[in-house]
Amino acid sequence: MGGQPLHAAAIGAANNAGELEWLNAVIDSINDGILVIDSQEIVRLINPEYTRITGVSPEQIIGKPLRRVRPGALLPETLRDGRGRVGIYRKEGRHEYVVDMAPIVVNGVIIGAVSVCKGLTEVHKLTQELHRSRETISRLEQRMDSLHQAAYRFHQIVGKDGGLRRLVQLAQKAAESDLPVLITGESGTGKELFAQSIHNESGRAGRPFVPVNCAAIPADLLESELFGYEAGSFTNAKKSGKVGLFEVADHGTLFLDEIGDMSLDLQAKLLRVLQEQKIRRIGDTRERSINVRIVAATNKDLQHLVAKGNFREDLLYRLQVIRLHIPPLRERREDIIDLIDWMVKGTSCRLEERTMQVLQQYDWPGNVRELKNAIDYAVCMADGSEISVESLPQWIVKRVPADDQPKRQVTKLKEVLEEAERGAIQVAIEQYGSDVEGKKKAAQALGISLATLYNKINRLQVDW
Ligand SMILES: Nc1ncnc2c1ncn2[C@@H]1O[C@H](COP(=O)(O)OP(=O)(O)OP(=O)(O)O)[C@@H](O)[C@H]1O
Ligand SMILES: [Mg+2]
Known part of the structure; x- marks a missing residue:
């Protein structure tokens, strides 16, 4: 039997000619090189791939003691000590390969050993493929990051108003930390401008800034947008699954705009993420750790929503660790001049004095965004370089009386009254607290209803 190739029959796996042939075919079709020795270290089997990788033909090796044909072979050691060996590098002449070895054990007795080899060219190919895949991933990561860049920085926030400047200072401090920030203010006051500036000033600059408008996306869709989902987890789900925005924003900032419009159900899930810094994709059992800084914004009164049961109080306190309230433009009218100067810079236009007066008296319900639109409109409509009142949008001119003197007086009085009311309310809330109970007491002390x-x-x- 010595010189005969023994194939799998030698390891007791087959007991008739048909099975022997079948096993032979299996071993011959394996893509790795296979060599088997028996308990006497005699080579009983090799497959064609072994010959291809090592250059050793069956005639040269079958039926011969392995140590004699391949003096450096370690397989006899495996036969002796019964220990498997993995990833052993071998070089015989010009053939380089990597070998895994294992003993063959039947009924507790070592009856032989097998080595499985891979030519280094294959390993090289796989390594190169891995390298290319890594490069692709890193390129895609860079592209993802560049898709989610924040444009604005603090120095682009225009306005000398004391309150606004203090707000910028507070936001700069906020940028040094990873604490959640809640930005409130009317539409167009610059909430996103502040959010982007905080990101760009923080250690997360250069990583993704991912804005999500919670009011623009339907509630059930928002959950899958934020958390992502596993393949086939619901009807209409993409086959490949989807990475959620929390994961896209990893190591960066997630800007939850219009947070007041988030459903209560999703608020509970967001609270969990804030507490545990972990997310679970829809349909997944695995939790994934994430490192995301949350900046939220709203033009709604969240405390009011809490009182109505539409916003979770615990989430509000989590989000507003740092709170920035941007005052409306009509409360910092001196900024209007700075903003206009900045907006017309680079055009050849300048505003007539009367035009400037009209713009300063207008109430700007749409705040800086509305001002910017008005100036863009006026620059476009102006005859020559002087911007007259006639070049302004009609809705602005109509709301400002031609003779501004008496009207200006009344407006000021209104502001004085508002300021007095604001001050009294602030004192009451400071005294009684800003939670619902405190507000009830404050309302009582002020002699007004809670509503x-x-x-x-x-x-x-x-x-x-
Ligand atoms: N102080 C400022 N200096 C310069 N530009 C400003 C300032 N405030 C706002 N803007 C500009 O006004 C526009 C509106 O700002 P932004 O989008 O940040 O407002 P917002 O508060 O997020 O509004 P909304 O609530 O409608 O989303 C932007 O073009 C922004 O650059
Ligand atoms: Mg916004």
Whole structure:
């Protein structure tokens, strides 16, 4: 039997000619080189791949003691000590390969040993493929990061108003930390401008800044957008699954805009993420750790939503660790001039004095965004380089009286009254606390109903 190739029959796996042939075919079709020795270290089997990798033909090796044909072979050691060996590098002449070895054990007795080899060219190919895949991943990561860049920086925030400057200082401090920030303010006051500036000033600059508008996406869709999902987890789900925005924003900032519009169900899930810094994709059992800084914004009165049961109080306190309230433009009218100067810079236009007066008296319900639109419009409509009142959008001119003197007086009085109310409410809230109970007591002390108090807090943008 010595010189005969023994194939698998030698290891007791087959007992008739048909099975022997079948096993032979299996071993011959394996893509790795196979060599088997028996308990006497005699080579009983090799397959064609072994010959291809090592250059050793069956005639040269079958039926011969392995040590004699391949003096450096370690397989006899495996036969002796019964220990498997993995990833052993071998070089015989010009043939280089890597070998795994294992003993063959039947009924507790070592009856031989097998080595499985891979030519280094294959390993090289796989290594190169891995390298290429890694490069592709890193390129895609860079592209993802560049898709989610924040544009604005603090120095682009225009305005000398003391309150605004203090707000910028506070936001700069906030940028040094990873604490959640809640930015409130009317539409167009610059909430996103602040959010982007905080990101760009923070250690997360260069990593993704991912804005999500919670009001623009339907509630059930928002959950899958934020958390992602596993393949086939619901009807209409993509086959490949989807990475959620929490994961996209990993190591960066997630900007939850219009947070007041988030459903209560999702608020509970967001609270969990804030507490545990872990997310679970829809349909997945695995939790994934994430490192995301949350900046949220809203033009709604969240405290009021809490009182109505539409916003979770615990989430509010989690989000507003740092709170920035941007005052409306009509409360910092001196900024209007700076903003206009900045907006017309680079054009050849300048504003006539009367035009400037009209713009300063207008109430700007759409704040800086509305001002910017008005100036863009006026620059476009102006005849020559002087911007006259006629070049302004009609809705602005109509709301500002031609003779501004008496009207200006009344407006000022209104502001004085509002300021007085704001101050009284602030004192009451400081005294009784800003939670619902505190507000009830504050309303009582001020001699107004709780609903009126909420209305005033909202309308007067009281900072509490
Ligand atoms: N202080 C400022 N200096 C320069 N530009 C500003 C300032 N405030 C706002 N802007 C500009 O006004 C526009 C509106 O700002 P932004 O989008 O940040 O407002 P917002 O508060 O997020 O509004 P909304 O609530 O409608 O989303 C942007 O073009 C922004 O660059
Ligand atoms: Mg915004």
